[in-house]
Amino acid sequence: MAAKLIVQKYGGTSVGDVKRIEAVAERIISYAKKGHKLAVVVSAMGDTTDELIELSQKINPDPSDREMDMLISTGEQISSALLAMAIHKRGLEAISFTGSQVGIITDKYHTKARILKIETDRIKKELDSNKVVIVAGFQGKSIHSEITTLGRGGSDLSAVALAVALGADVCEIYTDVEGIYTADPRIVHDAKKLRYITFDEMLELAARGAQVMQTRAVEVGKKFNMPIYVRSSFSKKEGTIIMDKMPRIEEAVVRGVALAENEAKITVCDVPDKPGLAATIFTDLAKQNVNVDMIVQNVSHKKMTDISFTVPKATLTKSLKIARKISDKIGAGDVVYDENIAKVSVIGVGMRSQSGVAAKCFSSLADNKINIEMISTSEISISCVVKKDLGKDALRVLHKTFELDKIKG
Numbered sequence: 001m002a003a004k005l006i007v008q009k010y011g012g013t014s015v016g017d018v019k020r021i022e023a024v025a026e027r028i029i030s031y032a033k034k035g036h037k038l039a040v041v042v043s044a045m046g047d048t049t050d051e052l053i054e055l056s057q058k059i060n061p062d063p064s065d066r067e068m069d070m071l072i073s074t075g076e077q078i079s080s081a082l083l084a085m086a087i088h089k090r091g092l093e094a095i096s097f098t099g100s101q102v103g104i105i106t107d108k109y110h111t112k113a114r115i116l117k118i119e120t121d122r123i124k125k126e127l128d129s130n131k132v133v134i135v136a137g138f139q140g141k142s143i144h145s146e147i148t149t150l151g152r153g154g155s156d157l158s159a160v161a162l163a164v165a166l167g168a169d170v171c172e173i174y175t176d177v178e179g180i181y182t183a184d185p186r187i188v189h190d191a192k193k194l195r196y197i198t199f200d201e202m203l204e205l206a207a208r209g210a211q212v213m214q215t216r217a218v219e220v221g222k223k224f225n226m227p228i229y230v231r232s233s234f235s236k237k238e239g240t241i242i243m244d245k246m247p248r249i250e251e252a253v254v255r256g257v258a259l260a261e262n263e264a265k266i267t268v269c270d271v272p273d274k275p276g277l278a279a280t281i282f283t284d285l286a287k288q289n290v291n292v293d294m295i296v297q298n299v300s301h302k303k304m305t306d307i308s309f310t311v312p313k314a315t316l317t318k319s320l321k322i323a324r325k326i327s328d329k330i331g332a333g334d335v336v337y338d339e340n341i342a343k344v345s346v347i348g349v350g351m352r353s354q355s356g357v358a359a360k361c362f363s364s365l366a367d368n369k370i371n372i373e374m375i376s377t378s379e380i381s382i383s384c385v386v387k388k389d390l391g392k393d394a395l396r397v398l399h400k401t402f403e404l405d406k407i408k409g
């Protein structure tokens with residue numbers, strides 16, 4: 001194999017303890033010895049980021065976003081330095097950098113910053129002097145020279161963006177499963193590993209709860225047509241390539257199912273049935289950066305309607321505050337919420353040209369006595385909100401209904 005420029009990313013479990021870091025160092029060295037140049041992005045060890053967030057909550061339940069970024073960016077600094085040390089011990093040259101040092105420039109929005117550009121000079125210089133470059137994932141430096149982070153799961157984004165900026169030959173995402181499966185293999189035990197998946201399908205899976213890839217990372221991969229190879233850091237087995245088009249002519253209609261348990265439902269009751277009120281509600285939520293997903297307006301009775309919508313649980317308190325204010329303003333009734341919901345989705349680009357998928361999805365849930373509370377569809381997906389304690393069962397039912405256990409991976 002000709003020498004390549006490879007970007008690799010190792011997730012939290014993959015660098016979770018000393019032994020895992022040593023194993024990652026061995027893998028990197030096996031590539032470097034073949035003459036490849038490597039830029040390696042790492043996540044924080046194990047659950048470090050969650051632990052740092054918990055710690056902040058004990059000090060101040062409403063911390064400033066700037067200080068949150070100062071805090072949670074430290075996890076990746078630890079793992080990157082340790083990995084560099086592990087490589088040094090094995091006699092190879094390596095150098096670790098923070099996102100800021102390496103010139104990952106972002107906008108100013110703390111905890112969810114967007115990458116504006118990556119200055120590659122420093123990395124290229126080190127790569128040219130035959131060092132393995134290790135980059136702390138999940139972080140950058142804002143245009144105002146502040147440390148920023150890229151949203152949860154953001155090391156995936158660091159890796160894909162870096163691969164694009166460097167013009168890498170390969171972008172490999174090493175994680176704790178062997179690739180992208182038809183469903184989360186920890187919930188659906190007969191889920192099948194897919195050899196290929198399109199950017200569009202992966203985007204939909206990620207946006208609907210499959211945390212294996214960060215949605216924004218897949219967006220960048222798609223935008224710049226950078227194929228992403230997802231595989232296990234625990235084995236040498238073949239993984240999944242996320243790419244533009246399927247190499248095969250025909251594929252199964254449904255290619256995956258996903259479960260999201262991190263959303264909550266808010267209902268604004270007794271909204272006067274007048275034009276423009278729904279616009280008022282959702283404009284105000286959007287102005288405050290609340291990501292509204294599904295929306296259902298109930299049948300109007302006595303000139304009143306109930307409007308329900310889902311938001312990420314992390315923004316529930318903020319969303320309720322906004323919704324209650326709007327409800328007062330427009331003369332609507334109570335604002336109630338339900339945190340015990342789950343969203344199940346079926347996904348596949350083949351759905352564009354195939355009818356009957358929705359009907360099959362709804363009837364299989366009904367046959368299993370799973371009540372659907374909300375529905376939304378896109379060109380290539382169908383999502384249903386169900387009671388939280390039925391979410392995993394619903395996922396397994398849909399997986400079976402669409403025979404995903406028999407899919408040609």
Ligand code: ADP
Pocket residue numbers: 010011012013014043153174175176177179180181182183184185186205209210211212213256
């Ligand atoms: P990392 O720490 O490597 O970034 P994550 O925990 O973010 O790893 O993502 C990997 C996890 O994603 C897996 O352990 C698996 O439980 C989950 N997952 C959810 N849906 C899927 C899917 N369709 N295919 C593979 N993994 C999935």
Ligand code: ASP
Pocket residue numbers: 011012043044049050075137138151152153154155156
């Ligand atoms: N450590 C960060 C997180 O847990 C980023 C990542 O793992 O990708 O969200």
Ligand code: MG
Pocket residue numbers: 011153156211212213214
């Ligand atoms: Mg991740």
